[in-house]
């Protein structure tokens with residue numbers, strides 16, 4: 001069965017899209033740890049990061065760096081952290097989490113955003129990606 005993120009890729013589930021290229025897609029995490037929490041995925045469905053071939057691994061990491069640079073310009077944070085977990089969704093994804101304190105890395109803590117906040121944030125990050 002297709003992962004929830006493959007359904008986002010094929011458009012059958014909506015997302016707040018931040019950026020995409022031919023191979024990768026960035027969208028806002030629906031249950032963010034902090035303001036700006038973004039997920040970067042490879043469009044091809046692979047469960048585990050370290051099963052990616054070198055070409056796809058490098059594509060995802062370079063894509064994540066590009067998005068992180070735009071994200072950092074879009075929100076107030078000390079830096080953007082990168083984390084790969086994958087215990088909930090078995091489709092490789094990089095978490096980009098704007099950090100103001102270590103507690104922003106706590107996945108059991110979440111912030112609430114309105115639809116309009118998500119939409120404006122996704123547009124703002126997109127406009128800062130060069």
Ligand code: 5GP
Nearest residue numbers: 004015027028029030031085086087088089
């Ligand atoms: P992990 O698999 O790395 O443990 O966590 C999966 C992440 O995906 C979580 O941060 C969760 O909030 C996010 N997530 C799960 N389902 C959806 C979804 O349908 N849309 C979006 N945008 N994020 C999701």
